[in-house]
Structure formats: structure tokens, C-alpha cells
Amino acid sequence: MSWLLHRFLIGGIARGFLVGLCLLICWSVACAARAQEEGEPVMQPAAKEAATPNTESSAEPDAEPVSPAQRSYLMWMIEASGPFGAMIFVCSFVMVALIVMNLLELRRDNFLPASFLDAFEEHLSKRNYQAAYDTAKADESLVARVLVAGMAQLNSSYESAVEAMQTVGDEENQILEHRLSYLGLIGQLSPMLGLLGTVQGMIASFQVIATSATAPKPSELADGIATALFTTLEGLCVSIPAIIFFLFIRNRIARLMFEVSNVSDSMMKRFANSSAK
Numbered sequence: 161m162s163w164l165l166h167r168f169l170i171g172g173i174a175r176g177f178l179v180g181l182c183l184l185i186c187w188s189v190a191c192a193a194r195a196q197e198e199g200e201p202v203m204q205p206a207a208k209e210a211a212t213p214n215t216e217s218s219a220e221p222d223a224e225p226v227s228p229a230q231r232s233y234l235m236w237m238i239e240a241s242g243p244f245g246a247m248i249f250v251c252s253f254v255m256v257a258l259i260v261m262n263l264l265e266l267r268r269d270n271f272l273p274a275s276f277l278d279a280f281e282e283h284l285s286k287r288n289y290q291a292a293y294d295t296a297k298a299d300e301s302l303v304a305r306v307l308v309a310g311m312a313q314l315n316s317s318y319e320s321a322v323e324a325m326q327t328v329g330d331e332e333n334q335i336l337e338h339r340l341s342y343l344g345l346i347g348q349l350s351p352m353l354g355l356l357g358t359v360q361g362m363i364a365s366f367q368v369i370a371t372s373a374t375a376p377k378p379s380e381l382a383d384g385i386a387t388a389l390f391t392t393l394e395g396l397c398v399s400i401p402a403i404i405f406f407l408f409i410r411n412r413i414a415r416l417m418f419e420v421s422n423v424s425d426s427m428m429k430r431f432a433n434s435s436a437k
Contacts, residue, residue: 240386244357306424347402354395361388
């Protein structure tokens with residue numbers, strides 16, 4: 161079951177990065193098309209005079225440019241974030257998938273199901289050791305797999321059984337920690353992507369100031385500043401819940417593994433003492 165979830169996780173991450181790559185390509189194409197539409201050849205003064213008819217109507221003063229339709233907040237955020245926002249969105253998609261998968265995997269029934277413990281306890285009380293072993297082997301919970309590994313080595317010695325149980329527990333703990341490390345990586349990577357967008361936005365704003373012959377208008381600096389602020393906001397909005405769930409899930413793993421270790425050790429001692437008698 162664990163390897164199946166791990167394989168699904170890797171596939172989800174790969175699909176998430178592919179989605180992010182597609183969004184980045186679409187954003188680049190959209191920006192190129194927009195620049196091509198907005199770019200107009202600058203006419204020379206002589207050409208302008210020749211092209212403009214000398215009429216009384218042309219002597220009217222220049223009208224104020226019509227302001228574009230106000231964009232929605234969401235569209236403004238998407239356009240300002242650019243490729244950095246697309247990468248942060250991919251991180252948020254993977255973060256949600258990791259949180260859901262870890263919470264589903266860390267259910268108590270997957271570690272210490274009450275039905276299995278009651279059945280195993282009943283077989284031990286009746287000294288039906290073969291039935292206890294079969295019950296543990298048929299169950300997929302972690303405590304059952306730990307007990308099966310210990311009972312398989314009990315014929316050698318009790319120390320060998322304890323060592324086999326510890327090996328299974330350590331392997332499962334390593335798998336859970338490895339899966340959880342992706343969530344910690346997202347918690348550290350997201351603000352870095354936001355900071356990268358912040359630096360790029362500030363550079364764009366300073367470039368406008370440096371290349372402008374006169375004092376630039378606030379609207380000319382707004383795009384770079386919006387990129388800087390939106391990417392920082394998006395990176396923090398992904399990083400904060402990722403860190404919170406990372407700590408919560410890590411503590412839950414430690415608590416469940418501790419309970420599994422205590423229960424399996426107690427069951428194995430009773431099994432060894434009963435079988436010896």
C-alpha cells in the first residue's frame with residue numbers, strides 16, 4: 161500500500177510540474193502576442209504632417225487617453241505574477257496533494273486498528289498461536305507487519321525477533337519521513353520563488369526609471385511593483401500552511417510510531433512467554 165501511494169505521489173508531482181511548464185509557455189506566448197499587438201511603428205514628424213490633413217478639425221487639442229477597462233483583482237494578480245506565479249501555483253497544487261495523501265495515510269486504522277488488536281489479543285488468551293500469526297499476516301496495518309516480522313524470527317531468539325520488528329518499524333518511518341520531506345521542501349522553496357519575483361519586479365521598475373528621459377508616471381512603475389508584491393504574497397500563502405502541516409504531520413508520525421512500538425513490544429513479550437510455557 162505504501163509503495164502504491166508513493167508511486168502516485170511521484171506521478172502527481174510530475175504532472176504538477178508539467179502543468180506549471182504548460183502555464184509558463186502559455187504565459188510567454190500571451191505576453192509575446194500582447195507585445196506584438198501593442199507595438200506600433202513610430203512615425204517621423206514629416207510623415208505625421210503629411211499623413212495628417214490640414215483641416216480646421218485637426219487643430220483641436222489632443223484629447224485625454226481613454227483609460228482601459230478596470231481589470232478584476234484576480235486577472236491583475238495573474239498577469240502581474242507571470243512565470244513566478246505559475247511556479248508557485250504548481251507548488252500549491254503539489255502541497256495540497258501531499259497534505260491530503262499524508263493525512264489519509266496517517267489514519268489510526270492504518271497503524272493500530274482496534275479490530276486487529278482485539279482479535280490478536282483473543283487468540284493469545286486462548287493460546288491459539290497459529291491463528292494469531294495468521295491474523296497478523298492477513299492484516300495490512302503497520303503493527304501487524306511488525307508482529308509478523310518478529311514472530312517469524314522468534315524461533316531463533318527473542319533478541320532476533322525484537323531486531324526484526326525494529327527493522328520493519330525503521331523502514332516504515334523512513335518511508336513516511338521521506339514522503340513528508342517533499343512538504344518541507346515546498347515550505348522552503350515557495351518563499352524563495354516569491355523573493356525571486358520580488359527582485360525581478362523591482363529590477364523592472366528601476367529599469368523604467370533609468371531609461372526614462374523624464375520622471376516616469378506611477379502607472380509605468382506599477383507593473384514591476386505589482387509583480388514584486390504579488391509574488392511575495394503568493395509565496396508566503398503557500399509556505400505558511402506547508403510549514404504548519406509539515407510540523408503537524410511530523411509530530412503525528414512520531415506519536416503513532418511510538419504507540420506501534422509499545423504495543424508490538426508488549427504483544428511480542430506475551431507471545432514469547434506464552435509459547436515458551
